[in-house]
Amino acid sequence: MNDRLISKLPAATTIFIAIILLGYNWYLTPERALVWGLVMAGMFAALIGLTIVRARTSPENATASTINASMFAGALIIVASLSAAAAGANGIVSPGIEKRVVGIIMSVLLIVTGNYLPKIVRPLDAHNCDPAKTKAAERFAGWCFVVAGILGLFAWVLLDTDYAKLTFAILGLGACGLVVLRWQGAFSKRNGVQS
Amino acid sequence: MSEFEIQFATRGGLYLIIHAIAWVCVIFLVDFLWGDTAVQYVLIAFVIVNSILAVWFSKARKRYEALQNQASSTSN
Incomplete structure (x- = not known):
């Protein structure tokens, strides 16, 4: 995957979806508030970090592209696991x-x-x-x-x-x-x- | 590519990957041994350790680049 393509991966949108799913999971299982709160704080920190990197560097910059791709991959893993957790809590799949x-x-x-x-x-x-x-x-x-x-x-x-x-x-x-x-x-x- | 990035690419990059994989494995191990409650404390440790690492990394980069600039200006 070249740098130009990596720089276009929707990292911020994926992090935003992860934050929404975290809120939903927090609502479904409030007894695990500590975990949801910690991960949500991490997601907000990632979003702020990504905004700072984007503001300071051009999208074609190799380091900025790598950070973008890493954050996209990390957020995608969290979105997948939170979707599965929400589906489990709703009885769609086994808990x-x-x-x-x-x-x-x-x-x-x-x-x-x-x-x-x-x-x-x-x-x-x-x-x-x-x-x-x-x-x-x-x-x-x-x-x-x-x-x-x-x-x-x-x-x-x-x-x-x-x-x-x-x-x-x-x-x-x-x-x-x-x-x-x-x-x-x-x-x-x-x-x-x-x- | 700066000197810091060259040094980071040759060794630090792999350590960063190993660090991420090791954390996931430790979380799974703690989950197996002591259950969900203990995992919460590992997550707190994860946030604290990685915040410290991020601050240290940023400072190390600045210090390294300042030293490099100083060395290059002295040699000129």
Whole structure:
């Protein structure tokens, strides 16, 4: 996806829809007011942040496009889970389905992130990094996330929600730990490479 | 691309992704171990930690760029 297309993603509208859905969920389950309030405060902060970024930079700016795309993706996940929660509270789908929806989205996100990581074009020789080591570390990270994402997806589709939560947490934290260890090894000063 | 962005792109970008994934996993783990009530406290921690990180990141960027400007003006 190029920068021009990313800059046109409707991030602000999606955040606004998320705020409306948060209000609706707050009305449906007032006993969880703390959670709804916190997420709503976060959504308002994101909306203000996005407005500031847009006011200060041009839409074609690479950093502004990345922020726009990240906020759109984040708001879309929240909109999907809140829609599922509202549908569950209204008896349209079975209650608690929102956790399964978030889990499936997060698994897909892990797979997409894993695929995308080694394709990011970066100044690989920046700060004396060894390009081969950088690329190898990114490929390893990509594989870890893709495998964890696929296994997590199976867990969320096939297992009971409680066990799926545990399986996904172990897979995700395990993948993150492996990537951090590999990344540290690739850029440690013992290798004579600065990060 | 500024020096800060180059340094961030080579290492910080991946840490940012790992950080986001790790938070989601921790929330699921806490939900499994102690239930919905405990998740509320993790969410509070999430908001506090990430607010501090956002402020720190902004300050670090300004400090780094000021140092870079100072270095380039000294060398000129």
